[in-house]
Amino acid sequence: MFDDEILEKITPTLIGKWPNTYVFTKCITEDMIKQEGRNLPMAVLRPSIVIASVDEPVVGWIDNYYGATGVFLGAALGVLRSLNGDKKNNAEMIPSDFVINSGLAALWEITCNKTLNNNVGSNETEARSESRSDEIPIYNVVSSPESPITWERFTNLLNLHAPAMATELQVWYPYFALRPNRIHHLIVVFFLHTVPAYLVDFICYCIGKEPKMVKGYEKINKFMNVLSYFTLREWKFYNKNVQNLWQKMGEEDRRLFQFSMTNFDWNNYIIYYTRGLRVYLLKDPLETIPKGKIKHRKLFVAHYTLIALLAFLFYKLVSLLWSYIL
Template sequence: MSMEGIYPVREGGDIFASDMVNVEAASEIVDIYEDATILITGSTGYLGKMFLEKLLRACPKVKKIYLLLRPKKGKEIAKRFEEIFEGPSMVPLKIANPKYLEKVAIINGDCSLPEVGIEDQDKQKIIEEVNFVIHCAATVRFDEKLKIAARINVRAVSDLLKIARQMKHLKGFLHVSTAYSNCHVKTIDESFYKPGISANHLLEIVEMLDEEILENVTPGLLGKWPNSYVFTKCVAEDLIKHESRNLPVAVLRPSIVIASVSEPVAGWIDNFYGATGVFLGAAIGLLRSLNGDKKNVAEMIPADYVINAGLAALWETACNKALNDNVESNEAEAENGNKNDEIPIYNVVSSPESPITWDLFTKLGETHAPKIPSDFQVWHYCFALRPNRIHHLIAVFLLHTVPAYLVDFLCYCVGKKPMMVKGYEKINKFMEVVGYFALREWKFYNKNVQKLWQKMSQEDRRLFQFSMNNFDWDNYFHYYSRGMRVYLLKDPLDTIPKGRIKYWKLFFGHYTLIAILLFLFYKFLSVLWSFLF
């Protein structure tokens, strides 16, 4: 397979940010997945696809990977399965392991249905064969209806744990949560926190009440949690605490997930969520204000570090299970420091070792984005973080709403479909969600993650990098900005000369408009002064 043009975020022919995996080198983590059967949920999502790709590429001796899939938006399961392996993120896998499809199979299922929609025959297959479960499936929409969020983010976890308890050869179960599941507290350690309601009680309520009544009582149920996503994630964690005793379960809590550092390709990103949407929206001139405090820490983590930490956490969980299985007495157990009822939690966050503030995030964007201007830019960069709510709303009205109505009016006059007003309604709604996290700051601890890193061999640290110690944010943003341009805007780097021309046109247009507005304002003040005095 030709690699030309596949990795356009890197220059000078250096297409990989890290070496290809050396399967001949000794790796305890790779070894734990040899001849293993793995079940992955959420494999069509960003993290799910990356877990799948890394396992197939770095652990080619894995026996089988089952993907829980359902039809969606008129697409059959087979089509969705094919789409998982499309695009540049899967090219390293196809080069390293051309026969990867022999290792992958589909399990028909749906996390929104009872028993995750798995038929008895497939359930029995999972019970008999699966060694590891990686549960990534979730609805990540912050404004999701509570009934849907509860079914997918809570009930599915309970159903999978019931199946896991029947698995004959289970070595590890990884539940992917979020670092903000407990955002109702300011200090977040690698421990469980009490939710506002138990899982069973929540599921009873959402199934008992009709949609209209449930929607009315949802704010009361959410309490201190800002949205249904983090609320149901917290409830799911509490469910795990109480329903996974004596199971080899680990909880992975990534913070805001951003583009990859190096794997599967440098700067890989396939969604506009969170900080990425802010960066890209500001870079192309669409986003001009965010209600946030630039002094606050912007808690975010590269996607490939999440994947590597997750696979390492599963390795540690499997090792601890093997150790516990070999314990012959309570005295030996105490000596080894292992307790079956302890469920490890891993806060995969950056702030304890390499914090980045929203101010630095903005400045790095201002540094790197103009070096690769896109022809899709709609206006010159004029973004600012505004901690004052009133100032932000004024800026949104003047810089988002007014221009949107003007552009739509011009489109209407020339017979084109107006879209800007509706577009900015969505953008402003998205910014309200992000603004909650940009206005606040949390203190995170990740001792379990740091201990896990220290426990790993040098080869495993090379293959499964996730330590944020002395992380180079400036170098990262070099590829982050290019990844967004190439993979989200679908604008290859060879169009930079064209983008640069547009950049300067918008630059002069922007400041010409400012000069005209200042002149008109000056004339208005002059007339007003003459009239009054």
């Protein structure tokens, strides 16, 4: 067994072109299944970024901070202020219950047909060798082929609906943006993440409390660096197998096991998504929304007062330097 230090050193060599071990191990596992699982009644389900549920087990349910959810929650709380990403790219996300339902439907099809990849289409990603009767079917559970949404529109909808779900746990007024230029992003991170973190930790040290902000932002920035690989890039996904699966289902099964993204209402979904983040992740009941809105307004005033003060100090500094030069 290797210790953590050795594993960290050899990981870049092991994963090669892959961005991280998560993606690398998924690829290895899928390849193993395709090689060893031929002629077996099985399939590969490939969900994109999984976010809160639409209906099941309850509307807006989510229980983890992974991926995009952690970013949006951090931005809403005023902790996260920048992410290195291109807002024009598609945000490839899918509700969690849609993933489960499509998986159940795939199991139904395999069990009933006792066959493998019979779906015919031009799907380059899902079925590169559909001519083989023993090829394991692959289901890309994604949103972009039927209901695409960009990072820009998604964040705009979150900014629109998040204030209605304001929480007292908010640290600062939200000031978040995706920035495609890495230098611009790093400058913002330095002034809006690093500098405030050291300032707060210094104050905590002076009053005898344990400083935590610097370590906290180190973890946040590390997570952002991992995520930025995906927000800076865009891939073309196909889900013909999933669409064919949906067409094979009866009307009642479609009602019970919804997973089609055709005409998906992102605006309505995000209303409940923000509510789910508040209730199920922050554990903040809806009854405290009025108090949250009061704090939101106070932070709004504090935020722009600070900006005005810094702008004034910058103006005075420039004026002083200009007078000295003259």
